[in-house]
Amino acid sequence: MNAPPPAIEVDGLVRTFGDVRAVDGISFTARPGQVLGLLGPNGSGKTTTVRMLATLLPPTAGRATVLGHDVTADPAGVRRRIGLTGQYAAVDEALTGRDNLVLIARLLDLPGRAARARADELIDRFGLTEAAGRRVRTYSGGMRRRLDLAASLVGDPEVLFLDEPTTGLDPRHRNEVWDAVRWLAGEGVTVLLTTQYLEEADQLAHDLVVLDRGRVIAAGTAAELKSQTGGQLLHVRPVRPDDAPQVAAIVAAETGAEPSIELSGEVGAPAGEPGALARTDARLAEAGIAVAEIGLRLPSLDDVFLTLTGQQPGSTDGEPT
């Protein structure tokens, strides 16, 4: 059986702004129905990539197709089949939620009655029924994002671009957006999701492409990426956080690696050879240090990111606004 053609195919895509190479020759593909996570810190080229794929920005070099339509040669063909939710809720504050959706439906050539029906359907779907007649200005951040997401779905897109869909949302509203993305994925929509939150990528995306400074530095499933960092992590949390330096010294001696100490007093280091856990445990008992928790774990995506880029994701530019 032939593999279906990719929903998104990016080949050597470059975009420069003056001297800055915002996107520096990236390549990846997304299969139909897949949720692909584009992961990276601020300024890594995620938004620029999405803008090129959504035909808002012409590439400087390279090639990209969406459902077989070239973004440069056939932007109209791309636009007919995509939906876009940008970083900032692109809805009209002065209009009601319903009017916003009806406007998009009209622009997509739905006749009046069908446009209103489509708007109501999406309002219902995103739990905005009560707010539908209110101006968007009065909406909470989460409601705005849901409306924004609904607006990108009016045309029943086959490929949906979500650029940092949960940036700036509190956990409850973030979960609402996540549920919506999962539902879309269940409906067979191909989703390209950018995020700087590893947890979000881990939760939603089938495959990940990790960007840093405009380049792809890793790609694969979350599990593959985790295993790429190699080995397990040994972690010890002493009962008294003050014991952490002593614990760190023991861990360093037994694993041969430089341990990290967290504020909670938890000490962690790559586990190295198999016996390290047992030996560390014995040495801690000898030293009379009370241990609250000790064990081995697989690295988190945060650890992966740290290993790949040498920096904590999103830590350089602080929290998004």
Next chain:
Amino acid sequence: MTATLTDRPSPSGPAAPIATRRSWVPAPVRHSAALARRGLIKTIRSPEALLDVTLQPIVFLLLFVYVFGGAIAGSSDDYLQYALPGVLLQTVVFASAGTGVGLAEDLKTGIFDRFRSLPISRAAPLVGAVGADLVRYITSGVIMLAFGFVLGYRTSAGPLAVLAAFGLVVLFAFAMCWIFTALGVVVREPRSVQGIGAMIMLPLTFASSVFVPVETMPGWLRPFAEVNPVSRCADAVRALLDGEPAGSAVTASLVASAVVVAVFAPLAVSLYRRRT
């Protein structure tokens, strides 16, 4: 959670415009009209925008007629006769500055990105914005004219001449709105557009024949007031409403509007294309 969107086509199928309208109206016109409708709803629903086109011109006319009228023309009533055509023009031209502010707002919020990711003509958002504003110009013009009549303004001109004067004013505002459209695209901050707009607007409307005859101005200012396109339009509107022979003034006003459009519309469109 219940999935209500059961009509989704297979992912490889064509896009699903559920029941695309077959219409004799060309798509760009339809899309522009839908966007113009949005602009109008926006104006009607936002109190400050509505005040801009209703109350503000009324306050302006009252202040000018009753504060300055006596000093300028000897009596408020006489000044109303001179000033109304000018204030009518000034009101509508001020409204045209709002076009730039609205555009800058749209560019800033990212809603234009959404429009541009839709399969619609690239010019539709721009045409829609200008279309909605034409309705605003006409509204504030009608309010101004009606209020002038309430205050005692009388014209000897027939309905056709009044209509022609009104048409000249709206056409001139349409021409001017391209200046502010260009400004709105270049200056990204709506507040700055408003500020810069006022800086352009005030000298243009005051150093003209809108409020006082150009002959009363000092020699160094007169040449500017004479070439100022606002003077050309104000003179034509005044001549039409006073029932005087207006042929040459109307021609001059039409030429002035055409020149402004010829310079600034292509500039605005090309800036818009580059920006978006």
